[in-house]
Each structure stands twice: as C-alpha cells, then as structure tokens.
Amino acid sequence: MVESIAGIVGPPNVGKSTFFAAATLVDVKIASYPFTTIEPNVGVGYVKVKCVCKEFNVKDNPRNSVCIEGYRFVPVTLIDVAGLVPGAWKGRGLGNQFLDHVRRASVLLLVVDASGSTDAEGRKVKPGTHDPREDVKFLEKELDMWIYQMLKKDWDKVVRLVEVAKRDVREVLFNRLSGLGIKVEDIAEALRESDLEVKRIGQWTDEDITNFIRNLRGIAKPEIIVANKADLPQAEDNISLLKDEYEPKYKVIPTSAEAELALRKAAKAKLIKYIPGEKEFEIVNRDKLNERQRRALEYIRENVLEKWGSTGVQDAINTAFLEVLGMVVVFPVEDENKLTDHKGNVLPDAFLMPRGSKVIDLARKIHSELAEKFVSAIDVRTKRRLGGGYILKNRDVIKIIAGR
Ligand SMILES: Nc1nc2c(ncn2[C@@H]2O[C@H](COP(=O)(O)OP(=O)(O)OP(=O)(O)O)[C@@H](O)[C@H]2O)c(=O)[nH]1
Ligand SMILES: [Mg+2]
Structure with a gap:
C-alpha cells in the first residue's frame, strides 16, 4: 500500500523548513543561510477535506484525525530534507545521503524561491535576479542523475541477466532500482511510455536510458512546484513564468510559508482565529497584539491572503495527495x-x-x-x-x- 509521505525538496534557503514547520508546527531550525537543515525533519502534516459531519448533522468525535469547524484534517507524513545543490547526486553539498530520504516519499513538493532572492546554491542575491525555473530544471536533473547512477552501476550485469539469463526485464530493473521505493508496475508503465517494451535492453542507447528514467521519475515520484516567498513583490512575475513553463504538466502553487507559520503560531497562541488554508483570519483580541504583530498580520492579509487567496501551504499539501496522487x-x-x-x-x-x-x-x-x-x-x-x-x-x- 502507498504510504502517505511527501518529500519537501529544493535548493538551500528557499523556505523548505519554514513550510515544514508551518504544516506540522514542529519546531525546527530556520535561518537565512544555506544548509541550515542537515538531518531530515519528519513530521505530521494534514490533508484538509470537508468533513461529512455537517452533511449528516452530527457532532463528531474524531480519533485518528481532527475536525475544525466542519473541516476534517487527516494526517500525512512530511519529510523536510537538506537543500540540494547542482551536483548533489555525485556528492556535492551535503552529498546524496539525503536524496535517500526521497525514496520514502510518494510525492515530491519541489520548493523554489519565487522571489528570485536566492541562487541555486542558496546564497542571497538581489530579489528578482534569480530565475526559479532554472531551479526546477536542476532539481529534476539531480533526481534523474541519482537514478541514473543507480542504474548504470552494474549495467552490464543488468543486460546479462535479461539477455543471457532470460530474466524478466521489469523484474531486473525493479531489483536494481529497489532503493527508490517504487513498484514493478511503475517500471512497466515507464517502459511503455518510453517505447522500450520490445527493444532489447542490450541495444538501449544512453538516450533510451535517460528517457526511461525521466518517465519513471514522473510516474514513481510525481511532483508539484511550490513557488514560495510569494509574499515578496518580486515573486509575481516569476510565478507567471513558472506557470507558463510548467502548467498543466505540473501544478504550480504560490505559497508564503512564512505567513502560514506566523498565522498558525498566532492561532495557537489564541491571538487570532485561523483555519489552515482559509483566505482570512479573525483577530480575537486586538489589545493582546503589540504594534509589530498587528503590522505583520496586516501585511499578511494584504500581500498574501487578499493577493493569492490563501498562504498556499494547505493547498500544496492537498494538491499533492488528493490531486496528484488521487x-x-x-x-x-x-x-x-x-x-x-x-x-x-x-x-x-x-x-x-x-x-x-x-x-x-x-x-x-x-x-x-x-x-x-x-x-x-x-x-x-x-x-x-x-x-x-x-x-x-x-x-x-x-x-x-x-x-x-
Ligand atoms: N519572505 C519570505 N521569506 C521566507 C518564506 N519562507 C521562508 N523564508 C525565509 O527564508 C529563509 C530560509 O528559510 P528555511 O526554511 O530555513 O529554508 P530551507 O529551504 O529549509 O533552507 P536549508 O535548510 O538551508 O536548505 C529564512 O530566513 C526564512 O525566514 C516566505 O514564504 N517568505
Ligand atoms: Mg531547512
């Protein structure tokens, strides 16, 4: 059975841990420099659906989930990993040990800095100067290269097993790639999509292999693009560019993880009433807020909620599990x-x-x-x-x- 795990991956410093903290309320290290996260964070986030309690007109007693004002929040696992930099598959940055955590995920949240204020290495640059589309490209390439090296190791043996020992090609590829946490059916589907069902494996070109890998990744580790830092003014143009380039193949969800984290913390402290994913919040007691908090909430209302309809964090999780994974x-x-x-x-x-x-x-x-x-x-x-x-x-x- 598919486990409900989403992997939060992306370049350093784009807000992966902030997204994770906002979704799980687990206290993790967040800082404005690359490689803040080293060991992966694992926590519980929630998919949000309309509960059936209202429809049946009952008061429910949820045990494995939570019901807040007619919305049922169903737990899923989120994994926040260290930032990926170009060349991670061959050990650059924090190496590829954290890519190994991706194996557990059934869907990937590819987080990029939509405001263009961090480069591919996670260094701060002038807002609007880095193109986040480049990050999506390099992230996909990293994932592909990671699979490629798994497959190319002992390629001769793979070929021999199929051609000499007459073993089933799907089974051989599946065993070779078992570290990815994929299914035999994924392999079969990728072979079909790559037109490699009948071509003898000994005759596969390098292009065939890369093609197969790209298709396999799309099937086994489907993704959505989380365009974070949408609260910053420079994000707007980049979000349009990301949508133009990647939709409808991948969903692009504008998010402000920082805004979601602030709202959930304020709600937890009973300063505001806020249901995750909603487009508004209500200030409970104005006098309890200091001037800075009041201004921050106003900023969020204007630059995130009114502009984008929500902070996008709940939307991203829902899209990943309910739409992409179905x-x-x-x-x-x-x-x-x-x-x-x-x-x-x-x-x-x-x-x-x-x-x-x-x-x-x-x-x-x-x-x-x-x-x-x-x-x-x-x-x-x-x-x-x-x-x-x-x-x-x-x-x-x-x-x-x-x-x-
Ligand atoms: N403006 C804005 N800043 C954000 C947002 N999300 C995160 N940040 C800031 O971006 C910086 C990096 O955040 P982290 O969550 O530590 O980023 P990360 O991707 O986990 O970084 P690494 O662990 O180093 O890979 C911090 O200064 C955050 O406050 C956002 O939605 N908007
Ligand atoms: Mg982090």
Missing part, C-alpha cells in the same frame, strides 16, 4: 445509523486511501480479519449495498459487513 478520504463506521464505532464515537476515523482503492482494501486497512470475513458493505449516504470491488470515492462513508 488519494481519497473515507469515513468508516460500524453503525450506519448513528455513524459510530462500537464505542459510540461518531465518525471516529478518516482514512486516506490510494487512488483506485476498493471497499475490500478499506476492510483490510481496518483489520485483516475484517477483510477475510468480508460479506458486503453499505454506502451510508445512499444505503446502497456495495461489493468488495466497489472503488472508493472521496468522502464516502462506509460500513463493512463481516460474517462470523
């Missing part, structure tokens, strides 16, 4: 009338399931025994009977019926 949030219940589990908790769980998951997969996720004794299921919304093969939709509420 995952769905499902609410399992044991009592289809009260919407409770056996302890009486109303809508206790919200599970994030991979694209194409079936009712039987949900049963398995709840308990392996439930899958073994599966009889049928009920779509609680329509009271319709469902077979194990029913493909789950986002925000389905499901009761599983099992035999003895």
Whole structure:
C-alpha cells in the first residue's frame, strides 16, 4: 500500500523548513543561510477535506484525525530534507545521503524561491535576479542523475541477466532500482511510455536510458512546484513564468510559508482565529497584539491572503495527495445509523486511501480479519449495498459487513 509521505525538496534557503514547520508546527531550525537543515525533519502534516459531519448533522468525535469547524484534517507524513545543490547526486553539498530520504516519499513538493532572492546554491542575491525555473530544471536533473547512477552501476550485469539469463526485464530493473521505493508496475508503465517494451535492453542507447528514467521519475515520484516567498513583490512575475513553463504538466502553487507559520503560531497562541488554508483570519483580541504583530498580520492579509487567496501551504499539501496522487478520504463506521464505532464515537476515523482503492482494501486497512470475513458493505449516504470491488470515492462513508 502507498504510504502517505511527501518529500519537501529544493535548493538551500528557499523556505523548505519554514513550510515544514508551518504544516506540522514542529519546531525546527530556520535561518537565512544555506544548509541550515542537515538531518531530515519528519513530521505530521494534514490533508484538509470537508468533513461529512455537517452533511449528516452530527457532532463528531474524531480519533485518528481532527475536525475544525466542519473541516476534517487527516494526517500525512512530511519529510523536510537538506537543500540540494547542482551536483548533489555525485556528492556535492551535503552529498546524496539525503536524496535517500526521497525514496520514502510518494510525492515530491519541489520548493523554489519565487522571489528570485536566492541562487541555486542558496546564497542571497538581489530579489528578482534569480530565475526559479532554472531551479526546477536542476532539481529534476539531480533526481534523474541519482537514478541514473543507480542504474548504470552494474549495467552490464543488468543486460546479462535479461539477455543471457532470460530474466524478466521489469523484474531486473525493479531489483536494481529497489532503493527508490517504487513498484514493478511503475517500471512497466515507464517502459511503455518510453517505447522500450520490445527493444532489447542490450541495444538501449544512453538516450533510451535517460528517457526511461525521466518517465519513471514522473510516474514513481510525481511532483508539484511550490513557488514560495510569494509574499515578496518580486515573486509575481516569476510565478507567471513558472506557470507558463510548467502548467498543466505540473501544478504550480504560490505559497508564503512564512505567513502560514506566523498565522498558525498566532492561532495557537489564541491571538487570532485561523483555519489552515482559509483566505482570512479573525483577530480575537486586538489589545493582546503589540504594534509589530498587528503590522505583520496586516501585511499578511494584504500581500498574501487578499493577493493569492490563501498562504498556499494547505493547498500544496492537498494538491499533492488528493490531486496528484488521487488519494481519497473515507469515513468508516460500524453503525450506519448513528455513524459510530462500537464505542459510540461518531465518525471516529478518516482514512486516506490510494487512488483506485476498493471497499475490500478499506476492510483490510481496518483489520485483516475484517477483510477475510468480508460479506458486503453499505454506502451510508445512499444505503446502497456495495461489493468488495466497489472503488472508493472521496468522502464516502462506509460500513463493512463481516460474517462470523
Ligand atoms: N519572505 C519570505 N521569506 C521566507 C518564506 N519562507 C521562508 N523564508 C525565509 O527564508 C529563509 C530560509 O528559510 P528555511 O526554511 O530555513 O529554508 P530551507 O529551504 O529549509 O533552507 P536549508 O535548510 O538551508 O536548505 C529564512 O530566513 C526564512 O525566514 C516566505 O514564504 N517568505
Ligand atoms: Mg531547512
């Protein structure tokens, strides 16, 4: 089963850790110089969906997730890694040990500095002078080279296994690339996309290999582009350039991680009311704010929320899991009338399931025994009977019926 992990990758000093801290409220080191982060940070962020509690008019008791004013926040894992610089795959910067953390991720958030105030090495430059499109290019190249070196090591052996030992090409490539955390089906799909299904592997050119890798990366580690520091005036033009260049192939999401972090901290301190991802906040008690805080909040309202519609942080996480990976949030219940589990908790769980998951997969996720004794299921919304093969939709509420 796909794990719900997003890797936050990008050049140094672009705001990866700020994004991570904003999304997880884990206190991590943030500073305006490159390579602030050395060891990766792992934390819990949330996908946000409209909870079904309002629709069913119930007061819920979430256990594995959180419900805030009718929005259900479902946990996902975020990994913030050290900055990548050109040549990282061959050990430049902090080497490629942190690329290895990318293997765990099923989707990548490619963070760039949209304000163009840091160069590819993470050094500060005059705002607006660095083109973030270059960073997307080099990041992709780094990832490709990382896969390339994995594959080229012992290439002769790979060829021999397929051509002499007559082993299945997909299986051989899969074993060779197992460190990437990919599936055999990903390999098969990449071979198809690269027109390499029938070409003998001994005759692959270097171009064939790079082509295959590029396709494989797109399938196994899909990405979105997080255009950070959107609060700075220089970001606007760059965001248009990024969108022109990369959409619709990749989603480009303007973000201000710094604004999101400030809003969430202020909300935690009960200075404001703010639901992550919303386009506005409410000041709870004006007198508790000092002049600097008041000005900062005003700045965020004007230059981030009113301009971009939100800080973009929640949008980026939602886009990665719900759109790019196509995952769905499902609410399992044991009592289809009260919407409770056996302890009486109303809508206790919200599970994030991979694209194409079936009712039987949900049963398995709840308990392996439930899958073994599966009889049928009920779509609680329509009271319709469902077979194990029913493909789950986002925000389905499901009761599983099992035999003895
Ligand atoms: N204006 C602005 N500055 C930001 C934003 N996000 C982060 N920063 C600043 O950018 C600098 C770098 O932030 P970090 O989060 O440490 O960046 P990083 O990408 O994790 O850096 P490394 O760990 O060194 O690779 C800090 O000074 C942050 O305050 C943002 O949305 N807007
Ligand atoms: Mg960092």
